[in-house]
Amino acid sequence: MQEEKRVSMFDNAVKQFDRAASIMGLDPNLREVLVKPKRELIVNFPVRMDDGTTKVFTGYRVQHNMTLGPAKGGIRYHQNVTLDEVKALAFWMTWKSAVVNIPYGGAKGGVTVEPSQLSFSELERLSRRFFYEIQVILGEEIDIPAPDVNTDGQVMSWYMDTYSMSKGHTSLGIVTGKPVEIGGSVGRTEATGRGINICLQEAVNYLRDKGKLNKKDEEITVAIQGFGNVGSNLALTLTEESKMRLIAISDVSGGLYKEHGFTAAEIRALMERTKNRKKLLLEVNEEGYKEISNEELLMLNVDILSPCAMENAITIDNSKDIQAKLIVEGANGPLTPEADEILLSKNVFIVPDFLANSGGVTVSYFEWLQGMQWDFWELEDVRKALHKKMTSAFYDVIKTMEKYEIDMRTAAYIKAIDRVATATKLRGIYP
Numbered sequence: 001m002q003e004e005k006r007v008s009m010f011d012n013a014v015k016q017f018d019r020a021a022s023i024m025g026l027d028p029n030l031r032e033v034l035v036k037p038k039r040e041l042i043v044n045f046p047v048r049m050d051d052g053t054t055k056v057f058t059g060y061r062v063q064h065n066m067t068l069g070p071a072k073g074g075i076r077y078h079q080n081v082t083l084d085e086v087k088a089l090a091f092w093m094t095w096k097s098a099v100v101n102i103p104y105g106g107a108k109g110g111v112t113v114e115p116s117q118l119s120f121s122e123l124e125r126l127s128r129r130f131f132y133e134i135q136v137i138l139g140e141e142i143d144i145p146a147p148d149v150n151t152d153g154q155v156m157s158w159y160m161d162t163y164s165m166s167k168g169h170t171s172l173g174i175v176t177g178k179p180v181e182i183g184g185s186v187g188r189t190e191a192t193g194r195g196i197n198i199c200l201q202e203a204v205n206y207l208r209d210k211g212k213l214n215k216k217d218e219e220i221t222v223a224i225q226g227f228g229n230v231g232s233n234l235a236l237t238l239t240e241e242s243k244m245r246l247i248a249i250s251d252v253s254g255g256l257y258k259e260h261g262f263t264a265a266e267i268r269a270l271m272e273r274t275k276n277r278k279k280l281l282l283e284v285n286e287e288g289y290k291e292i293s294n295e296e297l298l299m300l301n302v303d304i305l306s307p308c309a310m311e312n313a314i315t316i317d318n319s320k321d322i323q324a325k326l327i328v329e330g331a332n333g334p335l336t337p338e339a340d341e342i343l344l345s346k347n348v349f350i351v352p353d354f355l356a357n358s359g360g361v362t363v364s365y366f367e368w369l370q371g372m373q374w375d376f377w378e379l380e381d382v383r384k385a386l387h388k389k390m391t392s393a394f395y396d397v398i399k400t401m402e403k404y405e406i407d408m409r410t411a412a413y414i415k416a417i418d419r420v421a422t423a424t425k426l427r428g429i430y431p
């Protein structure tokens with residue numbers, strides 16, 4: 001396990017890319033162009049703390065590729081954020097936008113900070129100062145941030161306001177994931193979870209068609225790791241819109257298990273009570289749900305597992321004990337490459353992260369279009385457009401997978417690389 005952790009996340013991501021590049025016969029010159037990040041910005045910036053002291057924090061913004069359009073990707077606040085991690089996440093954003101066919105490149109940002117240690121006003125000062133520092137490479141048509149781990153609509157509001165203050169006018173297009181009251185889109189908060197559920201349902205349909213899953217929805221069991229924006233909204237859409245049985249959920253404090261499956265009403269209540277970073281286990285076990293650890297959740301005897309928390313949740317150590325036959329990756333990079341190989345060799349069907357969780361950036365694109373035009377859509381239209389984009393991307397990747405007889409992750413890379421490579425060749429390299 002220690003051995004795996006020392007490996008660079010960016011290098012791991014490039015290994016996935018290289019597998020696809022070699023199968024599709026990508027020109028080695030183009031490979032060079034497509035792998036390297038375009039810009040990497042590191043900022044050390046001061047924040048005045050409530051007790052009058054000043055602390056210096058480190059933050060990053062990496063723009064990986066901007067060939068198809070403006071760079072796009074979230075900003076995370078977490079104590080483990082490093083440049084290497086942000087580079088990997090920016091790299092995946094490029095392929096995410098390309099696979100779901102929206103006109104964006106890839107970027108990501110992060111600040112190395114444990115946000116639970118900050119007061120509300122310290123968080124505001126940190127957010128505003130960080131955004132101001134990275135503003136030198138941002139713009140409504142250049143690079144558009146969004147939420148990620150431990151950032152939300154409130155943080156996006158501060159970002160938008162900071163940028164708008166310096167421009168002298170309200171700039172809706174500078175970030176997505178804003179609250180609806182200040183120009184966000186209906187349906188953005190739920191979009192990543194809803195999109196994962198679309199992929200999950202289509203994967204079940206596909207496996208049934210191929211005779212690889214012979215169960216009715218009522219008989220299918222699901223476990224979800226992570227109960228933040230992504231995991232909780234997946235839990236909600238799944239329990240509201242299908243008859244499958246969601247039997248386990250978790251956050252960093254641990255998991256809750258219910259043999260007959262959580263109802264949508266229970267998920268809603270748990271979402272309400274874990275608002276403002278309150279923990280599942282510490283706050284909510286009055287109903288007598290059985291408590292399990294995160295490790296136990298991953299190894300449950302379920303049909304479907306969706307890791308929706310952090311990267312490297314499933315490693316060489318625990319992958320041998322995973323019993324799920326379908327994994328739908330909600331988090332970015334939840335499987336190490338070694339775990340991926342082990343699970344594929346056990347015939348586990350894996351819907352890869354940058355396809356499964358592309359619903360977030362897709363509705364971010366819809367939000368950006370609405371903001372740039374100052375014209376806002378209805379929820380039904382957002383959901384319909386998301387469904388169309390996601391199912392079309394899902395079956396594009398399935399076709400590629402069947403054509404090359406490969407796994408779904410490699411197929412998603414081939415589809416995405418082909419789009420960005422074609423655009424790169426058309427635009428040319430000058431001088």
Ligand SMILES: NC(=O)C1=CN([C@@H]2O[C@H](COP(=O)(O)OP(=O)(O)OC[C@H]3O[C@@H](n4cnc5c(N)ncnc54)[C@H](OP(=O)(O)O)[C@@H]3O)[C@@H](O)[C@H]2O)C=CC1
Pocket residue numbers: 147148149150151192225226227228229230231250251252253277278279280294308309310311330331332333357358360361
């Ligand atoms: N937000 C978005 O639109 C998108 C997010 N993603 C990816 O999805 C993943 C989750 O993001 P998001 O939901 O936004 O983040 P949040 O911060 O909203 O939630 C993260 C969740 O993961 C839990 N968690 C953190 N560490 C662990 C751990 N070690 N073990 C178990 N659970 C843990 C957190 O628990 P606690 O709250 O108790 O800390 C929380 O429930 C990330 O990989 C992110 O990059 C991908 C696409 C879009």
Ligand SMILES: O=C(O)CCC(=O)C(=O)O
Pocket residue numbers: 072073074075096144145146147148176332357358360361362364
């Ligand atoms: O909504 C966005 O722009 C990007 C969200 C994100 O960071 C991700 O998909 O990983």
